[in-house]
Amino acid sequence: AQSVSQHNHHVILSEAASLELGCNYSYGGTVNLFWYVQYPGQHLQLLLKYFSGDPLVKGIKGFEAEFIKSKFSFNLRKPSVQWSDTAEYFCAVGMDSNYQLIWGAGTKLIIKP
Amino acid sequence: EAGVAQSPRYKIIEKRQSVAFWCNPISGHATLYWYQQILGQGPKLLIQFQNNGVVDDSQLPKDRFSAERLKGVDSTLKIQPAKLEDSAVYLCASSFRDEQFFGPGTRLTVL
Numbered sequence: 001a002q003s004v005s006q007h008n009h010h011v012i013l014s015e016a017a018s019l020e021l022g023c024n025y026s027y028g029g030t031v032n033l034f035w036y037v038q039y040p041g042q043h044l045q046l047l048l049k050y051f052s053g054d055p056l057v058k059g060i061k062g063f064e065a066e067f068i069k070s071k072f073s074f075n076l077r078k079p080s081v082q083w084s085d086t087a088e089y090f091c092a093v094g095m096d097s098n099y100q101l102i103w104g105a106g107t108k109l110i111i112k113p
Numbered sequence: 114e115a116g117v118a119q120s121p122r123y124k125i126i127e128k129r130q131s132v133a134f135w136c137n138p139i140s141g142h143a144t145l146y147w148y149q150q151i152l153g154q155g156p157k158l159l160i161q162f163q164n165n166g167v168v169d170d171s172q173l174p175k176d177r178f179s180a181e182r183l184k185g186v187d188s189t190l191k192i193q194p195a196k197l198e199d200s201a202v203y204l205c206a207s208s209f210r211d212e213q214f215f216g217p218g219t220r221l222t223v224l
Binding site: 004044045046049090092104105 | 158
């Protein structure tokens with residue numbers, strides 16, 4: 001069965017540190033890739049998405065992600081994190097035409113001020 | 114634009130009781146999803162509707178869970194009878210195409 005793996009369940013960083021959250025999926029066909037974020041007390045919301053074209057995609061709040069097809073990866077990055085980036089981050093992969101998503105387990109990111 | 118609405122936000126019941134959750138999607142969104150999110154895991158799709166038809170309910174435990182979307186707008190998800198392992202957050206999402214918009218979820222605790 002298809003699956004999505006997020007390597008770290010918890011990450012703690014200091015402000016201004018660089019961030020990279022890993023996401024790998026198991027599916028050899030065409031995929032649509034998403035990162036969603038859930039800030040404390042808020043709804044899940046879309047951070048960025050990749051469907052085709054430039055494998056480096058930029059999202060809201062300075063986040064970006066790179067699709068590396070050969071590695072089945074879609075890692076999330078931010079050069080300098082802020083305290084307000086404290087949240088849970090989910091990678092999700094769409095593998096069919098029904099817009100269904102398979103989700104990773106999430107990474108809880110804590111930024112120390 | 115108004116977001117996805119869900120109620121109730123919290124529910125505590127005893128095992129073997131029944132419970133129902135309600136979702137009102139964003140206006141114009143034809144696709145509606147119900148997810149179950151157990152603590153420490155990502156959302157797991159229970160059922161997907163396209164208008165008032167079911168697209169996929171393969172992961173819905175049909176012996177105890179049921180869902181409907183009358184008139185292709187609001188939706189309800191019911192659990193009857195509840196088990197301890199049903200304790201989770203139940204998320205509703207709607208979409209027009211590829212981006213799913215989520216409601217606040219209902220946190221269910223089964224004692």
